[in-house]
Amino acid sequence: MFSKNRLNYLKYLSVWAFALLLIPGALWAQDSTKTGGGGDxxxxxxxxxxxxxxxxxxxxxxxxxxxxxxxxxxxxxxxxxxxxxxxxxxxxxxxxxxxxxxxxxxxxxxxxxxxxxxxxxxxxxxxxxxxxxxxxxxxxxxGQTTANAGGGQSNYFNLVLGVLVFVLILILAVLFLIISVLRRYLNQQENEGKLDEEDKEILHEKFNIGKVLRHPALLGGVAAIFLLVFAQAGLDTLLSVGVQQGYAPTQPIPFSHKLHAGQYEIGCEYCHTGVRKGKNAGIPSANICMNCHNAVKQGSPSMQKIYAAIENNKPIEWVRVHNLQDFAYFNHSQHTVVGGIECETCHGEIKEMEVVQQQSPLTMGWCIDCHRKTVVEGAKDKGDGKAKNAYYDRLLEIHQKDSKKPITVENIGGLECGKCHY
Missing domain, CATH: 1.10.760.10 (Cytochrome c-like domain)
Incomplete structure (x- = not known):
């Protein structure tokens, strides 16, 4: 006798596959609402x-x-x-x-x-x-989402959705094929008089969508998916606490980095004097602005705010964009001078920004990932005349005798807790 539940389970699986097939469609629909839309x-x-x-x-x-x-x-x-x-x-x-x-x-x-x-x-x-x-x-x-507008991420997201849709369609087709084969088999058995009444009941049973939707397995699966989505949303919210990636506050005086650093090619260290000398890059004083603006755009309304700050001996209250937690130690000179890291690595294309925003997440995981990947270079490693840190030359010489793998910041204590949490 053909088991009564087998065909029903196949029906339930078919409904599940179809329901899952709707999820990528919903994601794409949600994705499309975030596009620029309405024009080229x-x-x-x-x-x-x-x-x-x-x-x-x-x-x-x-x-x-x-x-x-x-x-x-x-x-x-x-x-x-x-x-x-x-x-x-x-x-x-x-x-x-x-x-x-x-x-x-x-x-x-x-x-x-x-x-x-x-x-x-x-x-x-x-x-x-x-x-x-x-x-x-x-x-x-x-066709791109705002969150995934970086090309690679968006393409990867679409690729995953495409593969998911293909797999679900394939599963759905296989399930319908199996159901069709089983029905033909049962019909053949019925014609030969080998089918008992219980199997005939299964063969001629009409598909009841309401019964399927009320099935405990389906309801349990839907509840599980809901809980997983809710848990993921909660986890994402917790992980985003304190992360201000994309933060671009309005400054008391509109300052265009695109104009100053981009068009006029003023170096970062000219205004941020501590970027290669100390722990902090430093915020430029009004006097630095006046090195140029005592003769340039004197009549600008924004310049009047700088003149007023100098006359009243009060600093301009710039709004800080990049702000690490108090328990995290970071030294600019260690990274820019010793590590030879360019400003754009962490701060993005500053020369293209009208309004500066926090480009990188500045999270612990982001820093650790950089320390794991960044190769330590000594003065002898550079052939362009830009010496790095000769302190590591002897260490690199000893290391290269026994290993072909490069030394990363991780290997010299870059992941030790006390490096950043003193």
Whole structure:
């Protein structure tokens, strides 16, 4: 006699496979809501650079005009299109938001632009997709998530989902094939009179979706998935406590690193004087600013704040972007001079940032991973005239006699607790 439960279990497995097949679809649907959408991001970037960047940043506020970060949350496209085409007309209409903006920025009306609706949509698609850092690889394009806009991560995510969908479809096809074969077998047995009443009941039983959905195995599985998702969300939340990756505060004086470090190629150590000399990189004093600005842009409203700070003998209250916990020790000179690490390694493409943001997570795991991978170099290792640390030359010489593997920071105590938690 054919076991009554076998065919039913196959039916339940089929329902499970189909239900699981909906999960990647839901993830993709959720993923698609985070894209720039509504326009061509690449075309929008070109239009923004040619028409808007003189006064606006796709991120936070700048000196001339408001930053456009989150503009799609504050204004609809129906409002933005006429505003870009003729802001003076919108202001004259008495629109409260337009009037407030006009008054906030010294009653300076934005110029009118002869752009099509599609071109304006492209600009705001770029603004919506923009991530501080200005790096093309860090901006989202249609079909990428904001969180995974770095290309590799997004492609990996899509690859995993694609493989999952393929496997589930394959399982579903195999299950339906097995059910079909078993039904044919039972039909054959019935025609030959070899099937008892219980097996006939199974063969002619109608599929009851309600019964399947109420089955304890299915309900238990759904509850287990819910608990796992909830636990994962809770764990992610706990692990993100104190992590401020992407933090880009508004400074008391708008300062463009893209202009100073990028366009004018001012070295980091000129303003951050301690970056190669001490534990802290240091925040530039107003006097450092005046080395240039005693003759440059003297009439700028922002410069008046620097003059006032000097006259009142009060420092400019810059907002710190990168801030480690009090129990973690970090020495800049040890990394920049001894380790030969460039600023961009930890801080990202500073030369491309209008508003500086925290590029790296600065977590313990991130530091440990770097110490495990970073190779220790001595003065003799460099052939470009940039000597590293001759202190390690003798150590490297002894090590290379017995091993072909390079020495990493981990091998010289880089993972000892007392290195960072003194």
């Amino acid at each position: 991001v690449e075309a929008g970037k070109t239009l923004f650079d040619n028409n808007c960047q003189q006064c606006h940043s796709p991120g936070a506020d700048v000196i001339v005009g408001p930053g456009l970060k989150g503009i799609m949350d504050r204004r609809s496209m129906e409002w933005l299109i006429p505003w870009v085409k003729n802001s003076a007309k919108v202001i004259a209409s008495g629109d409260p938001y337009a009037v407030k903006l006009y008054n906030k920025y010294n009653k300076t009306a934005m110029q009118s632009f002869n752009l099509s609706d599609e071109e304006i949509k492209n600009i705001f698609a770029y603004v919506q997709a923009y991530k501080p850092g200005g790096n093309k690889d860090e901006q989202t394009t249609p």
